[in-house]
Amino acid sequence: MDVVAGVLVAIVAVLHMFFAYLEMVAWKTPRAQEAFGTTPQQAEETAVLAANQGLYNLFVAFGLWWGVFAEGDVGFAFRCIFLGFVIVAGAFGALTVSRRILLVQSAPAAVALAVVLLAH
Numbered sequence: 362m363d364v365v366a367g368v369l370v371a372i373v374a375v376l377h378m379f380f381a382y383l384e385m386v387a388w389k390t391p392r393a394q395e396a397f398g399t400t401p402q403q404a405e406e407t408a409v410l411a412a413n414q415g416l417y418n419l420f421v422a423f424g425l426w427w428g429v430f431a432e433g434d435v436g437f438a439f440r441c442i443f444l445g446f447v448i449v450a451g452a453f454g455a456l457t458v459s460r461r462i463l464l465v466q467s468a469p470a471a472v473a474l475a476v477v478l479l480a481h
Contacts, residue, residue, distance in 0.1 A: 362480040367429050369473035370440050373447060374425035376469060377418045384415030398459070421446060437481050444474040 383393045388411040389404045399407070421443055428439030451467030 362476070366440070366473065366477045366480040369469070369476050370425050370429050370444065373444065373470050373473050374422045374429065376466070377422040377425065377447070380466075381415040381418040381422065384411040384418065386415075388412070388415075421450075437477070440477045441474065444470045444477065448474065 383396055387393045388408050389401070393399075394401065394404050397411075404411075424439055424443035424446075428436050428441075428443060430436070431439055447470035448467045451462050451465075451470065454462035454466065
């Protein structure tokens with residue numbers, strides 16, 4: 362069960378690395394504009410803000426990876442804390458931006474957190 366938990370946490374970490382890539386590197390591309398529902402003009406005007414948001418997503422991914430590879434209580438704590446951050450951020454995004462964020466961001470983190478807790 363702990364291996365499954367680790368894999369699920371890793372999936373959430375990879376998702377956040379992908380979000381960071383879209384926000385920091387590919388923000389002005391058609392793919393990112395489609396994903397985030399922005400126009401080319403909006404993408405141009407918000408590129409710096411998106412890059413900042415992407416950096417935070419990298420921090421989240423780093424914490425999740427730490428949780429995957431750290432042993433014992435430290436790994437468990439990192440997994441729980443950073444998955445909790447993802448769930449809360451996704452819920453806030455769902456309330457303020459798009460309900461789709463709940464499915465894309467919070468749901469995978471909630472499933473991973475449930476398995477982490479069960480495995481512990």
